[in-house]
Amino acid sequence: MTAAAPFGPRAFQLVLLRRMADHQPGLVEDARRALGAPLSEMREANRRWQAMSRAPRGPGALRRYRSVLGEPEVSERRVIGDLECDALLWPLPLWPELRFEVMAGPGGAVWNAWLVRALNAPSPVLGPAATLLPWSCTVAEVARAFAPARPMEGSAPTRWALAFTDGATGTPYVAEFTWGLFQRLLPGRADG
Secondary structure: OOOOOOOOHHHHHHHHHHHHOOOOHHHHHHHHHHHOOOHHHHHHHHHHHHHHHHOOOOOOHHHHHHHHHOOOOEEEEEEEOOEEEEEEEEEOOOOOOEEEEEEEOHHHOEEEEEEEEOOOOOOOOOOOHHHOOOOOOEHHHHHHHOOOOEEEEOOOOOEEEEEEEOOOOOOEEEEEEEOOEEEEEEEOOOOO
16 A cells, blocks of 8 residues: 655645536636646545544644645735734645635634735736636635625635626626635626
């Protein structure tokens, strides 16, 4: 029996892709092939991540991200309202213009973990909502482009949604995200 390969950035990207496959199977298939990873490797990466996440004596979430992704490219202190937190960002080869960001509070409790635009990367110019393309933008970019956007609970722990009305057309929408990356646009309700 051979030992399992170390769980590193490649396997972590497969974990992100696994959840994105629910909405964008074609893009996930292309990304998985770009990594040279068979479907079985993606399933195994997800199984191992779930086991690490649920292990009763496993490392806390922040230590788990650090052990998998290594030292962050950026580590900074941020103040959000009355709260202080640490923001740690890592590059991932599949998304060179993005960074995986972990926001951690006192004691290393992870408050949020998702993909964000890299600090020096240009943000996309977002036109009418109906022209949004999957994987083209992040939660923050859609929230800025279609302010005021209202955060909504996602359908799973790694999912987010934003409700907004396209100012150009007056059409209400719900934008869905997985790991912070735009996945799909749904019709919204006019009453919010």
